[in-house]
Amino acid sequence: MSQSYDANRWKRFDDWDARALRLDKFAVEDPENGFSAFHGAADPKPGLSVKDGRVMAMDGVVAQDFDLIDAFIATYHIDPAIAEEAMAIPSEELARMLVDMNVPRTELTRLARGLTPAKLAEAVAQLNAMEIAFAYSKMRARQTPGNQAHVTNAKDDPLQLAADAAVAVALGFDEIETTMRVARNSWSNALACCVGSAVGRAGTLFQCSSEEAEELEIGMAGFTSYAETVSVYGTESAFIDGDDTPWSKAWLAAAYASRGIKMRCTSGAAAELLMGFHEAKSLLYLEARCLCLQRGMGSQGTQNGGIDGAPLAASVPGGVREILAENLIAVWLDLECASGNDARHSESDMRVAAKVLPYLIGGSDLICSGFGSILKYDNSFNPSSFNGEELEEFLVLQRDFEADGGLTAVEDARALDLRRRAIDALSHVLKDLGLAEATEVMKRSVAVASGSNDTASFAPRDVARISDKIADNGVTVLDVIRSLQRGGFRDEAENLLFLVKLRVSGDYLQTSAVVREGRVISAINDPNEYRGPGTGHRLTEARRKELAAIRDVLDRDEVLRAEAASEMSEAKAIRYQTMGAADPGTDPTEIVVGLSPGFGSRIFRTLAGHKLSAVLRALQSGIERGGGTMRLVRFWHTADTSFLGLSAARLSGSGLGIGIQSKGTAVIHHKDRLPHNNLELFSNAPITTLAHYEEMGFNATVYAKGDLPEPVVVPTKGEALGARFHARVALTYAIETAMTEDDATPEDLEVTFLDPS
Amino acid sequence: MTDKPLNAKDYPTAETRPEQVVGGRGKPLSALTLDAVIAGDVEMEDLRITPQALLQQAQISRSVGRATLAGNLERAAEMTRLPQDEVMAIYEILRPGRAASKETLVEAANRIRAEYDAQQLAAFIEEAAEFYEKRGLFRKRF
Numbered sequence: 076m077s078q079s080y081d082a083n084r085w086k087r088f089d090d091w092d093a094r095a096l097r098l099d100k101f102a103v104e105d106p107e108n109g110f111s112a113f114h115g116a117a118d119p120k121p122g123l124s125v126k127d128g129r130v131m132a133m134d135g136v137v138a139q140d141f142d143l144i145d146a147f148i149a150t151y152h153i154d155p156a157i158a159e160e161a162m163a164i165p166s167e168e169l170a171r172m173l174v175d176m177n178v179p180r181t182e183l184t185r186l187a188r189g190l191t192p193a194k195l196a197e198a199v200a201q202l203n204a205m206e207i208a209f210a211y212s213k214m215r216a217r218q219t220p221g222n223q224a225h226v227t228n229a230k231d232d233p234l235q236l237a238a239d240a241a242v243a244v245a246l247g248f249d250e251i252e253t254t255m256r257v258a259r260n261s262w263s264n265a266l267a268c269c270v271g272s273a274v275g276r277a278g279t280l281f282q283c284s285s286e287e288a289e290e291l292e293i294g295m296a297g298f299t300s301y302a303e304t305v306s307v308y309g310t311e312s313a314f315i316d317g318d319d320t321p322w323s324k325a326w327l328a329a330a331y332a333s334r335g336i337k338m339r340c341t342s343g344a345a346a347e348l349l350m351g352f353h354e355a356k357s358l359l360y361l362e363a364r365c366l367c368l369q370r371g372m373g374s375q376g377t378q379n380g381g382i383d384g385a386p387l388a389a390s391v392p393g394g395v396r397e398i399l400a401e402n403l404i405a406v407w408l409d410l411e412c413a414s415g416n417d418a419r420h421s422e423s424d425m426r427v428a429a430k431v432l433p434y435l436i437g438g439s440d441l442i443c444s445g446f447g448s449i450l451k452y453d454n455s456f457n458p459s460s461f462n463g464e465e466l467e468e469f470l471v472l473q474r475d476f477e478a479d480g481g482l483t484a485v486e487d488a489r490a491l492d493l494r495r496r497a498i499d500a501l502s503h504v505l506k507d508l509g510l511a512e513a514t515e516v517m518k519r520s521v522a523v524a525s526g527s528n529d530t531a532s533f534a535p536r537d538v539a540r541i542s543d544k545i546a547d548n549g550v551t552v553l554d555v556i557r558s559l560q561r562g563g564f565r566d567e568a569e570n571l572l573f574l575v576k577l578r579v580s581g582d583y584l585q586t587s588a589v590v591r592e593g594r595v596i597s598a599i600n601d602p603n604e605y606r607g608p609g610t611g612h613r614l615t616e617a618r619r620k621e622l623a624a625i626r627d628v629l630d631r632d633e634v635l636r637a638e639a640a641s642e643m644s645e646a647k648a649i650r651y652q653t654m655g656a657a658d659p660g661t662d663p664t665e666i667v668v669g670l671s672p673g674f675g676s677r678i679f680r681t682l683a684g685h686k687l688s689a690v691l692r693a694l695q696s697g698i699e700r701g702g703g704t705m706r707l708v709r710f711w712h713t714a715d716t717s718f719l720g721l722s723a724a725r726l727s728g729s730g731l732g733i734g735i736q737s738k739g740t741a742v743i744h745h746k747d748r749l750p751h752n753n754l755e756l757f758s759n760a761p762i763t764t765l766a767h768y769e770e771m772g773f774n775a776t777v778y779a780k781g782d783l784p785e786p787v788v789v790p791t792k793g794e795a796l797g798a799r800f801h802a803r804v805a806l807t808y809a810i811e812t813a814m815t816e817d818d819a820t821p822e823d824l825e826v827t828f829l830d831p832s
Numbered sequence: 833m834t835d836k837p838l839n840a841k842d843y844p845t846a847e848t849r850p851e852q853v854v855g856g857r858g859k860p861l862s863a864l865t866l867d868a869v870i871a872g873d874v875e876m877e878d879l880r881i882t883p884q885a886l887l888q889q890a891q892i893s894r895s896v897g898r899a900t901l902a903g904n905l906e907r908a909a910e911m912t913r914l915p916q917d918e919v920m921a922i923y924e925i926l927r928p929g930r931a932a933s934k935e936t937l938v939e940a941a942n943r944i945r946a947e948y949d950a951q952q953l954a955a956f957i958e959e960a961a962e963f964y965e966k967r968g969l970f971r972k973r974f
Binding site: 142143146147150151152154181184185188287288291292295296297311315318319320322323325326327328329330331332333334335370371372373374375409551552553556557560565568569572575576577578579580581582584585586594595597598599600 | 840843844845846847853854855861864865866869870874875876878879880881882885886888889892893896897898899900901902903904905907908909910911912914916919920922923926927928929953956957959960963964967969973
């Protein structure tokens with residue numbers, strides 16, 4: 076460590092500079108230049124004038140000055156039959172209704188049909204972050220929450236797409252979204268994910284995000300079942316820059332429905348700011364316009380909540396609260412909400428986890444849109460808030476809060492089986508349809524690979540050839556279903572047919588539709604009916620157990636099994652012999668080491684993993700270095716470190732004792748001190764080394780001589796030792812406390828070290 | 833089938849009225865089996881949604897207060913009659929700057945009204961043409 080004391084800066088700032096957080100760039104609030112979450116310089120005051128069923132003026136603009144967005148909203152969103160009643164309610168009152176569990180959701184969605192963008196924005200802006208989160212939970216459309224995955228990879232490798240899609244299905248994602256590194260690979264990606272998502276169970280909806288015309292064609296061929304690339308913007312200039320108008324997007328919305336494909340729009344804060352057309356309006360007001368537009372178009376839902384603009388939105392004060400607020404407007408407008416938590420808005424894991432929490436505990440139609448089920452570098456959309464790397468963290472958050480984030484852990488053997496099945500199924504289809512031939516090496520490499528860096532599979536150019544053939548040969552989902560059947564993949568063929576049949580009834584075109592256990596559920600047959608505690612979405616006991624079932628969970632048997640394994644090696648290292656009741660000693664050099672009831676008889680290792688024989692040997696060595704002698708006493712009346720130490724000290728001829736529990740926690744005590752006022756405490760057993768035990772023994776002899784030694788300091792690196800060890804500690808310690816007996820007599824022990832080390 | 837509009841109780845229609853849910857060539861859901869697919873008896877047309885199905889979904893949407901979604905489904909019902917190329921061609925001219933004048937859109941509206949009886953869609957395009965003209969969208973972009 077270099078020691079320079081002439082720095083002109085507190086070095087804590089250097090520590091802070093080194094944290095991932097400092098990679099995030101923050102922007103000053105600047106409403107004139109569009110950098111304002113809630114209060115744009117040019118945000119209009121809410122207002123509406125309706126005459127003979129026509130909107131004459133809205134939010135400060137008269138009809139003849141309407142831009143395309145105003146015009147569309149005035150024509151299609153505003154319901155003149157409700158407008159007067161709804162606009163007359165003060166925004167504060169609307170805000171209160173949003174958080175009032177006694178006001179039904181349906182009453183609020185009814186009123187929303189008569190509210191202008193500025194009014195909606197003004198009302199939700201009254202709420203603090205907690206109120207927004209609560210209102211969101213109350214107002215979201217479908218009662219059962221869900222989640223969406225990204226399945227992509229850096230090579231557009233179809234085998235990996237199929238394998239990863241199968242895993243995503245097993246994890247419980249309701250929807251899977253893919254996109255390509257190379258645009259012309261779209262057909263291959265679509266086929267691969269489509270086959271992969273048919274492995275294991277039926278009903279996971281799938282989309283392939285690509286150029287509008289092609290996306291629709293892929294849907295027509297039956298490979299995809301939904302789309303969410305219909306983007307809208309909150310200013311006319313941004314909309315035109317995005318090469319569309321409200322009418323062209325509404326046309327697309329109808330086009331998807333006319334082909335039986337589920338569709339939602341996309342919008343998110345800061346898109347206009349990023350595109351340079353913000354009109355000095357706030358993020359929230361522009362989003363309110365986007366969302367009214369989407370409802371007006373007749374989109375059943377929206378992908379909303381920052382989305383690609385989330386990092387920019389999060390750079391301004393209140394930006395994350397604004398993202399919550401726009402999602403609230405979306406559900407207030409009765410739209411399905413695929414609520415972002417998508418493009419990673421921060422390099423800080425804490426900011427990411429904090430942002431997702433309201434959605435996890437409050438639920439959302441699709442919490443992430445989507446969740447990177449693959450590794451970050453394989454995500455062709457850019458890294459998500461949660462990715463393959465962090466997937467288990469999400470599972471644990473679900474378990475921590477007993478909150479249904481839509482996912483369920485997949486056991487590792489099953490994951491590998493599913494991957495192999497998907498790879499085999501797709502390889503068969505590729506070969507059978509004359510598209511490509513996958514080698515055994517390719518297949519094996521993909522099955523076990525965590526990401527595309529580890530695969531020896533198809534390269535993007537191979538994929539382009541596959542993709543062109545699919546398009547040129549006019550392959551449809553029926554060809555794929557028949558091919559799967561020919562290859563013996565009957566379940567997958569059935570699952571795929573199930574999915575494509577959904578489009579015949581169009582049931583999944585209704586708001587917030589997903590498929591659960593072979594049934595379409597949506598805001599129609601699974602409406603969110605939250606009306607306070609005990610209502611709305613509640614975990615069933617079976618689902619609660621699923622959420623709890625993460626891997627590597629400790630139980631008492633597990634601890635005892637681990638100890639049984641250590642017992643064998645300890646039997647070869649040490650022999651304990653009971654010598655009868657322990658009396659107070661008289662030898663002024665003796666240090667009594669007081670052992671807990673299970674020490675060496677039920678428990679055989681410390682939390683740091685040291686064999687207890689080695690610990691005793693280290694203590695003895697230190698005591699002898701200090702000129703003392705070690706006397707071992709087994710206590711039965713207590714398992715508490717302090718009382719073990721004090722009891723040992725009281726039996727010790729020197730008045731000095733060491734108390735030690737079998738998990739390795741130890742104390743140096745003196746016979747005249749109060750129980751918890753010891754001389755030295757070694758509470759961090761997991762990081763206490765044999766050298767520390769040796770020094771502990773030595774220091775006890777120094778105290779015995781009336782001197783003051785340098786106390787032993789066990790250095791910590793700040794590990795969360797409680798998180799790492801306390802579950803095991805509690806189980807181990809309970810084994811010891813169960814062995815205690817009131818007033819039991821301590822016993823002298825003699826030990827023989829059997830191995831020479 | 834009755835003429836009474838469907839509502840939330842009729843949903844999901846694939847469960848409540850499976851025999852009346854039919855694909856583009858009139859086959860009911862129950863006929864769209866894997867064995868039928870393998871036998872070559874099922875074509876993509878059988879997996880197409882019909883205008884009737886879309887109109888029924890629109891009735892259900894309307895019954896729960898989602899009139900705008902119903903409107904979209906009704907436009908979609910008309911659009912099932914438009915061939916894919918026509919759908920995409922009109923999408924293209926609805927994009928900003930693609931049409932040089934209002935006439936292009938009005939012609940398209942007239943065409944689909946005449947050829948496909950697409951009344952609502954035609955009106956929708958004409959409405960767009962009015963607003964595009966007002967906002968100066970008939971300008972060259974590339």
